[in-house]
Amino acid sequence: MPVDAPLYPVNLILRGRRCLVVGGGEVALRKVEGLLAAEAVVHVIASVVSPAVKALPVTVEERDYQPGDVQGYWLVVSATDDPAANRAVFDDGEAAGVWVNSADDPANCSVTLPAVSRRGPVVVAVSTGGHSPALSAWLRRRMDEELGPEYEVLVKLLSDAREAVRAAGRSTEDLDWQNALDSGMLELIKAGQVEQARERLQACLSSS
Helix, strand or coil, rough: CCCCCCCCCCCCCCCCCEEEECCCHHHHHHHHHHHCCCCEEEEEEECCCHHHHCCCCCCCEEEECCCCCCCCCCCCCCCCCCCHHHHHHHHHHHHCEEEECCCCCCCHCCCCCCCEEEEEEEEEEEECCCCCCHHHHHHHHHHHHHCCCHHHHHHHHHHHHHHHHCCCCCCCCCHHHHHHHHHHHHHHHHCCCHHHHHHHHHHHHHHC
């Protein structure tokens, strides 16, 4: 993939889907952990697999990557320090129609993996299109500092209100959610005034 290619951001639903990680070291460990956080079914192929990777709920084959190994997977991550191996995995993925990410090797990627900050169902992803993974990680740490536990409460209030509107047979698209979010709800939640935040949300939605 050209490093200047425009990107189309997307969140993949990987629960129960088979994903392959090629590599068994520290980088592979981080990639496996990310896939497991999405509840993917992960298989690892590498000539040497670290004890830390083996300790995770994955299946492992300790051998070199072989042509065709990408078949049957939804997503493949190549986490090796060998550009030739990364290229072989990428070429196999292109031929098989399988998305491939090569860690720190954007030329051999059909998909890039952003730095991710999670707070419950709130996910903030940061990408530089492969130009600077260090900047992505730095921005993610800033997001980690910003996304406190109050955001989990906020998204729960908004989700409950949205479901109530839908249950009443009304469209959620016509309501002024942005005005509600700008109304000071988050500050109320930070102050421990959750019910007041709920009331303010209802007042904003009722007036829209």
